[in-house]
Amino acid sequence: MQIFGRLSQEQIVFGLAMLLCLAFAAALPGFLTTNNLLNLVRSVSILGILGVAMGLVVIGRGIDLSLVALMAVSVAWTLHLVAGGMPLLQALAIGLAFSLVTGAISGWLVAYVEIPAIFATLAMGTLIYGFGRYFLFGLDVVYMPEAAQALLWYGQGTLFGIPVPIYMFAGVCLGAYLFLRYAKSGRYLRAVGDNLLAARITGIPARPIIVLQYVLSALIGYTAGIVTAASVASMNTRVAISTYVYDVILVVVLGGIGLSGGKGGIRNVIVGTLLIGVLLNGMTIMDIQYTVQSVIKGIILLTAIVIDTILNPRDEQTAQQGDI
Amino acid sequence: MRLLKTSIVAATLALTAGSALAQGIDDPTREPYYSSFQGKRVAYVPVAMGFDLTEGWAIGLKEALEPLGVTFDIRDPNWSTDAGAQAITSLIAEKPDVIVVHNPDVQSYARLLKKAEEAGIYVVQVNMRSSYSTDAFIGADYVGMGEQIGERLVEKCSPANGGSGKVAITQGVLTAAASVYQMQGIDNVLSKHPEIQLVSNQAADWDATKAKNIAATVIQQHPDLCAITGFWDVMDVGTAAAIKESGKDVYLLTQGGGNKMACDGLNNGTYSEVVVYFVPGQARDMATMIKQMLQLKQAPGTTKTTLFTPLTFLTKENMTPSSCWSLPGQN
Numbered sequence: 001m002q003i004f005g006r007l008s009q010e011q012i013v014f015g016l017a018m019l020l021c022l023a024f025a026a027a028l029p030g031f032l033t034t035n036n037l038l039n040l041v042r043s044v045s046i047l048g049i050l051g052v053a054m055g056l057v058v059i060g061r062g063i064d065l066s067l068v069a070l071m072a073v074s075v076a077w078t079l080h081l082v083a084g085g086m087p088l089l090q091a092l093a094i095g096l097a098f099s100l101v102t103g104a105i106s107g108w109l110v111a112y113v114e115i116p117a118i119f120a121t122l123a124m125g126t127l128i129y130g131f132g133r134y135f136l137f138g139l140d141v142v143y144m145p146e147a148a149q150a151l152l153w154y155g156q157g158t159l160f161g162i163p164v165p166i167y168m169f170a171g172v173c174l175g176a177y178l179f180l181r182y183a184k185s186g187r188y189l190r191a192v193g194d195n196l197l198a199a200r201i202t203g204i205p206a207r208p209i210i211v212l213q214y215v216l217s218a219l220i221g222y223t224a225g226i227v228t229a230a231s232v233a234s235m236n237t238r239v240a241i242s243t244y245v246y247d248v249i250l251v252v253v254l255g256g257i258g259l260s261g262g263k264g265g266i267r268n269v270i271v272g273t274l275l276i277g278v279l280l281n282g283m284t285i286m287d288i289q290y291t292v293q294s295v296i297k298g299i300i301l302l303t304a305i306v307i308d309t310i311l312n313p314r315d316e317q318t319a320q321q322g323d324i
Numbered sequence: 325m326r327l328l329k330t331s332i333v334a335a336t337l338a339l340t341a342g343s344a345l346a347q348g349i350d351d352p353t354r355e356p357y358y359s360s361f362q363g364k365r366v367a368y369v370p371v372a373m374g375f376d377l378t379e380g381w382a383i384g385l386k387e388a389l390e391p392l393g394v395t396f397d398i399r400d401p402n403w404s405t406d407a408g409a410q411a412i413t414s415l416i417a418e419k420p421d422v423i424v425v426h427n428p429d430v431q432s433y434a435r436l437l438k439k440a441e442e443a444g445i446y447v448v449q450v451n452m453r454s455s456y457s458t459d460a461f462i463g464a465d466y467v468g469m470g471e472q473i474g475e476r477l478v479e480k481c482s483p484a485n486g487g488s489g490k491v492a493i494t495q496g497v498l499t500a501a502a503s504v505y506q507m508q509g510i511d512n513v514l515s516k517h518p519e520i521q522l523v524s525n526q527a528a529d530w531d532a533t534k535a536k537n538i539a540a541t542v543i544q545q546h547p548d549l550c551a552i553t554g555f556w557d558v559m560d561v562g563t564a565a566a567i568k569e570s571g572k573d574v575y576l577l578t579q580g581g582g583n584k585m586a587c588d589g590l591n592n593g594t595y596s597e598v599v600v601y602f603v604p605g606q607a608r609d610m611a612t613m614i615k616q617m618l619q620l621k622q623a624p625g626t627t628k629t630t631l632f633t634p635l636t637f638l639t640k641e642n643m644t645p646s647s648c649w650s651l652p653g654q655n
Binding site: 030033035036039042043046133138139140141143155156158163228231232233234236238239241242280281284285287289290291 | 372373374375379402403404498523524525526527529530531532533535536537538540541542544545558561562565568569585
């Protein structure tokens with residue numbers, strides 16, 4: 001127990017993913033092939049990109065429940081504008097601007113109006129979805145028009161035999177890692193997440209940093225949205241009201257970024273994403289029924305969390321602050 | 325003289341006939357026809373607005389009913405079964421004359437629909453039926469459609485015809501009428517054809533991204549996969565993307581309401597074949613049933629009519645410019 005006690009949740013989840021991988025590799029012919037592994041990572045790369053966005057916010061002791069809604073609406077609007085005859089680049093710029101401004105509004109609500117992040121972004125998510133569906137475009141699924149075919153490469157193309165979404169995931173991870181590690185604001189972000197009051201006393205501009213979290217999340221979300229739209233040649237705005245955003249939170253928390261903020265990094269997101277990817281891929285290969293898949297997914301996730309709770313009991317700080 | 329007489333007679337006849345024509349005869353069915361619709365109210369509860377099927381039905385019903393003085397209301401639960409049940413409950417209290425329901429699954433609304441009929445409201449179900457039959461159902465015969473799809477798969481993929489015999493199915497939501505009845509139909513056929521191997525049967529929640537991930541994995545595992553049949557063209561955009569990325573030649577048989585997007589998809593090779601239940605036709609059938617019920621004035625629930633929509637199997641070869649329809653503003 002002592003040796004295990006030093007394992008972090010990240011290592012536990014990584015171990016679990018490896019264990020599953022080995023089990024699948026032994027039991028399922030065709031699991032451990034290059035193509036299948038590429039396919040496995042590709043299928044969760046969008047989830048991973050969103051996980052990075054959510055991870056940044058959670059490290060800053062916030063949470064962004066409007067992430068998926070904002071992604072769906074801003075990208076759907078972009079496609080809608082292109083279908084209406086606007087040049088692609090202009091439409092992309094407008095969509096991105098919409099996304100960033102909305103992210104800044106969420107951040108402002110959290111940082112300056114001081115509404116708890118969970119309520120501010122929950123309300124914003126509903127508002128964004130409703131606003132988009134009513135004012136920006138009428139249809140539930142917006143198709144990628146001919147004029148936007150250039151984007152398809154980001155979702156369906158390959159480079160040196162590796163699908164482009166994987167590069168996008170890797171690029172976003174690298175960017176976020178460098179930001180957290182080397183950028184001044186990245187370090188501030190972690191400090192604000194770890195202890196807001198102490199950060200403020202030391203002179204860190206806490207409120208602007210909180211706004212920055214949500215703007216970054218909107219930016220990465222928009223990237224994820226473009227990859228989503230490109231990979232299936234359409235944007236399904238229904239994801240905004242689905243439970244997808246909880247899958248994203250799951251990836252983050254499962255990987256070991258604590259909801260109490262200040263802990264964890266991009267590696268945790270990658271590990272969480274991989275575990276989900278291995279699970280989904282293996283179960284699809286085994287042709288397990290959809291409802292049974294949910295049961296298995298739930299059990300494995302709970303197992304990971306229980307192991308973590310036993311090995312890493314809660315410390316004084318989490319006990320005082322609570323998880324969310 | 326004779327000629328003069330004849331022409332006078334002819335002229336008189338012509339004149340009288342003319343005056344009779346000018347006066348006209350009143351059609352005795354007009355008044356009761358129009359008055360039976362005055363001030364009536366039809367409420368429409370789809371699973372959600374904003375996609376081709378439900379928008380198409382709404383437009384068709386509106387065009388057919390509103391000129392007759394019928395008020396047409398849309399209650400949009402936006403994919404929430406709870407909100408839909410609430411909409412129907414509040415409609416029962418409001419007592420419109422007809423409720424048009426598009427069921428998200430076979431169970432959820434069953435009791436409410438019975439209550440509505442008992443409260444004196446006609447209930448028309450469209451395309452996805454509830455386990456409770458009401459005054460009218462208009463939609464595809466999903467069991468029959470499943471059987472036809474099963475036969476198509478056998479025809480395309482049977483080793484006797486040069487196929488590998490491997491097929492995959494992507495359902496929508498497992499409990500939706502479109503899924504359960506159709507699976508029954510497909511099973512009826514495939515159980516008689518052991519040479520056809522069903523390598524994957526998964527649900528994708530009507531979502532293109534999920535459909536894509538499932539298809540990608542299945543093709544990966546079975547590179548000699550012969551065909552995939554999906555239960556909705558909007559979702560199968562994702563299946564098609566997976567097939568395209570794999571570079572394999574997989575036959576994609578999908579289905580939908582025959583929106584222009586389906587024809588575009590056939591044209592550019594996204595789909596291989598689409599089974600179409602023509603939405604404007606369904607809207608017209610619904611409007612006809614509603615008109616009949618409002619004229620006959622029988623108590624709701626006394627008769628049960630089913631109108632199965634004729635199906636067309638569209639391919640690039642047999643489609644014509646009029647095979648598909650478009651929504652207003654759709655280019």
